[in-house]
Amino acid sequence: MKQEIVFNLNGEAVRVEVEPEWTLLHFLREVYGLTGTKEGCGYGECGACTVIIDGKAINSCLYPVLEVAGKSVTTIEGLASKDGELHPLQKAFVEQGAVQCGFCIPGMIMSAKALLDEKEQPSEDDIKDSIAGNLCRCTGYVKIIDAIKTVAGGR
Amino acid sequence: MDGLQIIGKRIPKRDAPQKVTGSAVYIQDLKIPGMLYGKILYSKYPHARILKLDTSKAEKLPGVRAVVTATDIPATFRIGVMKDNPPLKTGKVLSTRDEIVAIAATTPEIAEEALSLIDVEYEELPGIFDPLEAMKEGAPLIHEEMKSNVLKMPWKLVCGDVEAAKKESAFIVEDTFSTPWVTHCCLGTSGCIAQFDTNNNLTMYSNTQIPSLAQNDYIDALAAFGLKNKRVRIVQSVIGGGFGSKLDTYAYEYIAILLARKTRKPVKIIFSREEEFFATSPRQCTITKISHGCDKEGKLTFREIDMILDNGAYTSWGATTPSVMMMPISSLYKVPNIKYVAKCVYTNNTYSQAMRGYGNPQATFAIESSLDQLAEKAGIDPYELRLKNANEPGEITPQHFKITSCGMKECIDEVVKRLNWKEKKGKGGNRGVGMASLIHVGGGARVYKSDGCGTIIKMDDFGKVDVFTGSTDIGQGSETIIAQIVAEVLGISIDDVNVVNNDTDVCPWDVGAHASRTTFVAGNSALGAAKKIKAQILEVAAKLLEEDPASLDIKNGVVFSTKNNEKNTPLGKALRKLHYTAGGKMLMAEYFYDPANENFDKEFKGNLSVSYAYGAHGVEVEVDKETGQVKILNYIAAHDVGKAINPLLLEGQIYGGGLQGIGYALGEKMIYEKGRLMNGNFLDYKMPTAKDVPPVQAVIIESDEQDGPFGAKGIGEPGLVPTAPAIANAIYDAVGVRIKDLPITPEKILKALKEKEGSTK
Ligand code: FES
Ligand code: FES
Numbered sequence: 035m036k037q038e039i040v041f042n043l044n045g046e047a048v049r050v051e052v053e054p055e056w057t058l059l060h061f062l063r064e065v066y067g068l069t070g071t072k073e074g075c076g077y078g079e080c081g082a083c084t085v086i087i088d089g090k091a092i093n094s095c096l097y098p099v100l101e102v103a104g105k106s107v108t109t110i111e112g113l114a115s116k117d118g119e120l121h122p123l124q125k126a127f128v129e130q131g132a133v134q135c136g137f138c139i140p141g142m143i144m145s146a147k148a149l150l151d152e153k154e155q156p157s158e159d160d161i162k163d164s165i166a167g168n169l170c171r172c173t174g175y176v177k178i179i180d181a182i183k184t185v186a187g188g189r
Numbered sequence: 190m191d192g193l194q195i196i197g198k199r200i201p202k203r204d205a206p207q208k209v210t211g212s213a214v215y216i217q218d219l220k221i222p223g224m225l226y227g228k229i230l231y232s233k234y235p236h237a238r239i240l241k242l243d244t245s246k247a248e249k250l251p252g253v254r255a256v257v258t259a260t261d262i263p264a265t266f267r268i269g270v271m272k273d274n275p276p277l278k279t280g281k282v283l284s285t286r287d288e289i290v291a292i293a294a295t296t297p298e299i300a301e302e303a304l305s306l307i308d309v310e311y312e313e314l315p316g317i318f319d320p321l322e323a324m325k326e327g328a329p330l331i332h333e334e335m336k337s338n339v340l341k342m343p344w345k346l347v348c349g350d351v352e353a354a355k356k357e358s359a360f361i362v363e364d365t366f367s368t369p370w371v372t373h374c375c376l377g378t379s380g381c382i383a384q385f386d387t388n389n390n391l392t393m394y395s396n397t398q399i400p401s402l403a404q405n406d407y408i409d410a411l412a413a414f415g416l417k418n419k420r421v422r423i424v425q426s427v428i429g430g431g432f433g434s435k436l437d438t439y440a441y442e443y444i445a446i447l448l449a450r451k452t453r454k455p456v457k458i459i460f461s462r463e464e465e466f467f468a469t470s471p472r473q474c475t476i477t478k479i480s481h482g483c484d485k486e487g488k489l490t491f492r493e494i495d496m497i498l499d500n501g502a503y504t505s506w507g508a509t510t511p512s513v514m515m516m517p518i519s520s521l522y523k524v525p526n527i528k529y530v531a532k533c534v535y536t537n538n539t540y541s542q543a544m545r546g547y548g549n550p551q552a553t554f555a556i557e558s559s560l561d562q563l564a565e566k567a568g569i570d571p572y573e574l575r576l577k578n579a580n581e582p583g584e585i586t587p588q589h590f591k592i593t594s595c596g597m598k599e600c601i602d603e604v605v606k607r608l609n610w611k612e613k614k615g616k617g618g619n620r621g622v623g624m625a626s627l628i629h630v631g632g633g634a635r636v637y638k639s640d641g642c643g644t645i646i647k648m649d650d651f652g653k654v655d656v657f658t659g660s661t662d663i664g665q666g667s668e669t670i671i672a673q674i675v676a677e678v679l680g681i682s683i684d685d686v687n688v689v690n691n692d693t694d695v696c697p698w699d700v701g702a703h704a705s706r707t708t709f710v711a712g713n714s715a716l717g718a719a720k721k722i723k724a725q726i727l728e729v730a731a732k733l734l735e736e737d738p739a740s741l742d743i744k745n746g747v748v749f750s751t752k753n754n755e756k757n758t759p760l761g762k763a764l765r766k767l768h769y770t771a772g773g774k775m776l777m778a779e780y781f782y783d784p785a786n787e788n789f790d791k792e793f794k795g796n797l798s799v800s801y802a803y804g805a806h807g808v809e810v811e812v813d814k815e816t817g818q819v820k821i822l823n824y825i826a827a828h829d830v831g832k833a834i835n836p837l838l839l840e841g842q843i844y845g846g847g848l849q850g851i852g853y854a855l856g857e858k859m860i861y862e863k864g865r866l867m868n869g870n871f872l873d874y875k876m877p878t879a880k881d882v883p884p885v886q887a888v889i890i891e892s893d894e895q896d897g898p899f900g901a902k903g904i905g906e907p908g909l910v911p912t913a914p915a916i917a918n919a920i921y922d923a924v925g926v927r928i929k930d931l932p933i934t935p936e937k938i939l940k941a942l943k944e945k946e947g948s949t950k
Contacts, residue, residue, distance in 0.1 A: 069218035070211015072429075074376045075462040079871035082376055110211035124209040128201045131837040134845060135664030136208030137376035137429035143209060162879045169871060171374045171430050172664050173841055174848035175879040 039103040044112025052099045059083045059094040062109060070110040070140050074169065081168030084141035085109045091148035091164070110140035113147070122185045123147055130181040134172035142168045146182045156186055195677045196899045199837035203669045203688070204427070204662070213427040216380040216396050217459055224382065225254050227448045227458040228300035229441060230290040230307055231468065232282035235537040235864025236316035239279060239309060244290055246306040252299035255451040257291050257444065266413045268406070268443060271340070271504035273332060274540075276440035276447075281314075283331055283502035284537055285865055286468040288440045293448040293456050316537035316864050320476070320499045323534045331502060331535035340500055340533040344511035346793045348519060348587030349526035354491035358482030362562040365478045366555040366929045368913075370499075370859040371852075372471040373544055374876050377429015379469055380459035381442050383449035390420040391446065396428040398435040398661055399701035400693050406438040410446060425691035431663030432849075433543035434469055436703055437505045441468075466869030470542030471859055473507045473533075474499050477555040481562075487569045489578045491526035494518055494555065500533040500541060507541025508533045510548030512636065513704075515793055517552045517910075519588035520801075521628045522560075522578035527587050537864045543703065545846065546906045549629055550853060550913065554931065557625035557914030561921065570614065571918065572605055575626060580803065582892075589794045590801065594892035594902070596829030597626060597803040603827040603888045604807030615922060619814060620822070623918025624807040625911035631802030631831065631902030632894065633784040634704035635795075641783035642711045643697025644718040646675065648726070648776040650768060652746050652760030653685040656718070659699025660711030662690055665905055666838040667707040671715045673834055674898055678719035679726075680743030681760065697779065705802065705903030708834065710782060712898035717780030725776050730763045784896070800894045802902045804828040806847070806911045810919040814942060817935030819855060819920060821883035828907055829890040832900030836889060839904055843887040846908015852877045854913035856932050875932075 036051040043066075052061055059076075062068045062085070074082030076095050083095040086108040113121040120128070123143050133139050142165055149156055149164035156164070161182045162175075170178065207213040244256045259279035268274050278287045290307050294300035317323045317331065323338040331338055355361060382394040391411060397403045400423045407421045428435070441458050448456040460468065476497045482490040500508050511531035518529045564571040576598060584592040604610070604624050613622045633640040645657040656675050662668045672686040679686075689695060699711065723743065730748040731738040734756045742751055749757035767773050787795035809823040826843050833839045856875035860867040868874045893900040913931055921927045926941035 063218075068211075069214070072215070072377070073217065074378075075871055077462070077870070080376065080462075110209075114210055120206065120209065124206075127209045128205040131199070131201060131841050133202055133205040133208050134666070134841055135375070135377065135428060135430045136204070136213055137215065139208050140211045162882070165879045167878075169374075169376060169876060169878060171376055171432070171849070171876065172845045174844035174846070174877075174885075175882045176844040176848075176885060177841060179879065179882065 037100065039100060041102045041104060042106040044108055054100055056099040057095055058085065058097040058099045058102055061099040062094060068109050068111050072137055072140055074137065081145060082138055082141045084144040084168060086144055086148050089148065089151060091145045110144060113143065126181040126184045130177050130184060132173060132177040132181040138168055138170040142170065142178055150186060193677060195673045195683055196834050198835065200669060200673060200683060200835055202666045202838060203672060215377050215429050216394060216426040217377060219382060219394055219426055221382060221384060221455040224455040224457050225293040225295060225448070225452055226297040226300050227291055227293045227445055227456045228297065228304055229288050229444060230304045232285055232287040232289060233309065234282065234311055234313050235285050236314040237282050237311040238314060239282060239289065240312055241308070241310035242289065243308040247292060247303040250299065250303045250306060252295040253292055253303045254295065254454065255293040255448050257447045257451060258289065261447055263413055268438060268440065269504050270506055270508060274440065274503035276443040284539055286539055288444065291444040291448060293452050318536055318538055318861065318864050320497050320534035320536055323536050331537060338535040340504065340508055340535065342508055342533055344531035346515050346519060346527060346529040346588065351491045351493050351526045351528040354526040355482060358490045359485040360563060360567040361480060361482040362559060362566055363480035364559060364562060364929060365476065366558055367476045368474055368551045368554060368931045370471045370474045370861065371857045372466060372469065372859055373430065373432040373434040375430030375432065375434055378460040378462060378465040379441065380457065381445050382455050382457040383445040384455035385449055385453065389416050392422045392424060394424050394426055396426060396435060397423065398431045398663055398703065400425060400661060401659060401698045402701055403438050404693050407446065410443055414450065423693040425661065428663045431702060432545045433547065433703065436543050436701060463869055466874065467539065467866045470505050470507060470540055472544035473510065473541030475551040477551065479555045479559045481559045483563055483567055487567050487574050487577050489522055489524045492518060492524045493528045496531040498531060498533045499538055500535050501538045502535065503540040505540055506543045510543065512789065512793065514548040514552035515588060516630065516797065517549055517556055517628055520580070520586035520590050521553065521556055521626065522575065523580060523584065525587060538861055545849065546910050547704065549906070549910045553625065553627055553910050554913045557911060558917050558927065558929065561918045572601065572610055572624065575601055575624070580628065589796055591796050593800045593896065594831055594894040595801065595803055596890040596892040597805070599890045600803055600805035600827035600829055601626060603890065604805045604825045607825045607886060607888070608807040608809055608823060610807065613809060619923050620809065620811045621919045621922025622807065622809045623915050623920070623922055624805060625914035625918060626805040627803065627907055627910040629802045629907045629910060630704050630798035631709065632798045632800030632896055633706040633710045633786055634798050635786040635788050636704065637700055638788070639700055639783055640706065640710060640786060641781055642699040642714040643779065643781045644714040645697055645779045646718045646722045646777065648722065648764055650761060650765050652681065652764060653687065654679065655687045655689060656715060657689045657696050658711055658715060659697045660690060660707045661702040663702050665707070665842060666835070667711060669838060670708050670712060670834050674712055674715045675719045678716060679723055681746045685746065705905035705907065707905065708901055709897055709903050710784060712901060714780055714782035716898045717782055718778050721778035721780055722776055725778060726760065726763070729767055730758055733758055733763055733766060799896045800831065800902050802829060802904060802907050804907050804911065806915040808915045808919045810916065810923055812920055812923045812938065814924060817938035819933065821851070824883045824885040825888060826885065826908065827888035827890060828904060829892050830904050831894035831897045831902035832891050833889050834899060834901050839889065840887045842904050843908045844885060846906065847885060847912060848877050848882065850909030850912025851881065853909065853931060854916040854933055858932050
């Protein structure tokens with residue numbers, strides 16, 4: 035039986051009907067058409083599906099969609115400004131060469147954003163901890179860590 | 190090469206903005222109206238006879254649109270390098286990834302449910318999971334129609350006289366090394382969408398690394414399925430990682446084709462992560478017996494290797510990796526006498542494929558570990574031994590490789606300098622340093638009859654260009670490299686270059702994204718096409734400006750006379766003139782580049798690549814003797830790349846390769862028990878995370894390769910080749926135990942430490 039929920043998605047209020055067994059990831063990708071959030075495993079081990087819920091980085095593949103009712107969800111699509119200006123993290127990832135195949139990148143950026151929203155000047159270990167649950171097979175993480183550092187350092 | 194505007198610059202990857210905003214479309218994200226979802230039922234057992242198969246319940250499930258089994262394909266149809274693999278199995282199953290039934294349904298959930306309604310009755314058969322067992326006299330045959338479990342691919346390379354060299358060697362070492370199954374772990378899983386038009390022409394949305402060869406495979410398949418003379422178009426979505434995993438076509442692709450044909454609807458198959466682990470083809474495991482000799486001065490005298498590779502139940506490119514292993518075996522350092530024999534053996538395990546390095550990491554692990562043993566026996570510093578035997582420009586190796594540019598010594602020196610080798614080597618305190626070098630193909634590799642790549646360039650009305658390349662961007666950044674090359678030659682902004690690289694309907698032919706060949710081969714192809722169209726542009730502008738074309742050039746999108754700067758015209762204006770003049774024409778150029786490298790002859794000799802990439806890695810480790818944990822304190826990866834066309838992307842290849850190498854060295858292993866994968870998930874399979882990143886320096890050595898585009902050589906694979914032996918050597922230096930079986934786990938170190946203590950008591 036579908037249920038109606040209201041929550042905030044990328045800064046806008048949405049009212050949607052969802053099946054109770056859906057995960058947030060399923061809703062975002064398959065129902066709402068926000069495919070920027072990726073599925074790399076579907077069981078909480080790769081971080082490709084990371085979104086921010088009320089300020090926390092969360093694996094949306096394990097998160098029941100019903101639970102976002104009344105909460106605020108940010109996905110990778112919600113980062114750039116309305117006129118298309120990239121978020122500083124997005125810019126840094128591009129400029130520092132942190133992107134290869136890119137499949138891990140939306141989740142990676144969301145984890146980094148949650149960190150930077152919480153800590154003004156994270157240490158290198160904070161940065162590594164924040165993305166430890168985000169697997170990347172291409173980059174060796176070095177330039178990803180650099181990109182996050184640049185953003186933290188530049189403020 | 191002065192005055193370069195765009196080559197050598199740290200230019201961000203052009204598709205990165207799409208990827209950081211989530212707007213890049215991967216195969217997972219693609220939907221086509223009316224699309225159905227396909228799912229595959231795999232064998233329950235690694236070796237069994239199928240006694241009964243009943244799909245009737247599944248067929249009746251609402252939402253199921255088609256069920257296919259082996260009866261839907263001609264009994265003789267096979268895929269793979271040795272044509273030993275039917276995409277749907279009947280009679281006997283040979284591994285737990287054997288496909289038996291596939292379903293197409295309106296949702297993935299229905300397809301999944303339908304799989305659970307299929308009844309298969311098996312008679313389980315005893316399996317063979319160890320290649321050594323499979324090689325024994327009288328072992329049951331995996332493929333009953335074959336005479337032996339040993340593949341009919343007799344890999345054998347003999348150069349000089351190893352037996353004579355042994356007699357003359359002052360020092361000889363001999364040992365056995367082994368490597369495990371490891372898998373690519375592409376973050377985007379495998380998948381495709383097959384779609385037929387009303388004339389039965391096929392469009393395949395795919396993430397293949399080999400569009401032109403896949404096209405050929407599908408055309409053959411369609412013909413076998415009764416659809417002769419059909420067109421196949423391959424459209425590549427953004428690819429979520431390759432690393433060699435997509436160098437072949439696989440059963441699931443043919444299954445999607447069968448389901449699409451049966452339903453007359455587009456059918457999408459996307460692997461779950463579980464499938465990605467057990468049903469894709471990993472890097473094969475090897476058992477390597479190696480012996481090395483040198484004279485009193487430390488000059489290498491011979492290298493002899495006997496290798497056994499677990500091929501698994503079927504044959505993909507993994508079986509041909511010994512051809513590439515021959516490269517380090519014959520030509521890493523100067524070794525006059527070589528003997529190498531390799532056997533690939535069928536077992537009831539998963540079947541193997543190429544993975545970054547194509548056999549080179551396995552061979553180099555044995556070679557570079559053994560060299561350290563030899564250095565110790567000969568009483569020479571391992572660094573001195575390496576330097577003494579290092580390759581040099583102008584050398585012709587025993588396998589007939591012609592070494593052009595070679596920065597091996599420079600790489601070794603960088604490692605020694607940056608690691609502070611002389612201070613740190615052999616100092617104990619549970620800390621140690623180790624190094625290892627590499628050779629890899631850097632100028633294409635003639636593994637097929639052709640090593641070519643085509644490029645087409647056309648100019649629009651505004652001085653912008655579209656470049657159609659056969660090459661595939663699997664995330665490494667070839668799109669950006671090609672745009673840089675074209676922009677540099679044409680004297681235009683890189684923003685004015687559009688690269689089209691994902692559609693066989695418009696892109697020219699290419700042999701695929703393998704062998705670190707794309708920058709070199711596709712780069713040279715783009716360079717040739719750009720030069721051609723530049724000549725045409727200058728011809729046109731010469732008429733307009735009433736100048737000799739030889740005295741014209743282009744800069745910032747303006748054609749100008751080098752003699753008289755006043756004489757100039759914006760590119761777009763010249764082109765518009767051309768289009769809007771009676772009897773006008775359009776500018777377009779094509780170029781096919783096929784490097785002057787050679788297929789191996791019958792003795793496996795020949796100049797495989799027109800240039801070779803070199804490198805050396807050095808590492809300092811600290812080993813905790815209580816826990817067996819290895820901590821990497823410093824990692825230096827020095828690579829001779831010819832010329833760095835884009836250092837930003839190049840470093841990415843070195844860092845990314847390096848960490849894959851660290852995973853290979855210290856953690857990764859697919860644990861197979863009796864043909865079943867026991868750790869097919871990211872929790873139990875230890876792929877490195879951000880926390881495993883050591884302090885690492887990528888050192889770029891430029892040796893200016895004469896045949897490379899702007900002097901460049903390939904760098905896609907080298908980054909992980911010497912990692913494992915460098916780490917193994919460092920661990921030995923730190924605590925005196927040599928781990929010969931990857932991965933080097935704390936348990937193995939503790940065990941070896943214990944044994945060592947036992948033996949010294
Ligand atoms: S898809 Fe959610 S953690 Fe992998
Ligand atoms: S960029 Fe490919 S997985 Fe991270």
